[in-house]
Amino acid sequence: MDQRKEYDEPCTIEFFGQDYTQPLDIEPVDLIISQYAGFVGQATKQYLKPRGILLCNDSHGDATLAQFDKTFELIGVMGSTNELIQTGLDDYFRLPKGKDVDVAEVKKTMKGLMYTKSVENYVFQKRRD
16 A cells, blocks of 8 residues: 555554444545445445545445445456456446346345456545545
8 A cells, every 4th residue: 555655644554343334433534445344335435535445345235336326436446466457447337138237226135246247346436525
């Protein structure tokens, strides 16, 4: 993270072992990581700085919800060797046979969908307020 940061302050990483659906006593952050934990991105987006990063997978549908949330923009995916890929992003979040994504169903089932092309992790940027 220190190699890619775009600010002078030192990078600090903190883990909060608490229920993310409850109010958090934190200042806005640059990065939120959601891994196999439900809809972290949706529950914590108010704590993410404008242009901040949401790194998430789609095990519970968190990446799907971010993709269809105007708050976020997909800016990359993490490849199989953990490299950031920023091209061909329109190929993700497409269902077979051109079916539409039912966001309400994803929220209800808390399961990611079987897209024609997927990766382990997606990188979203919070749009400017």
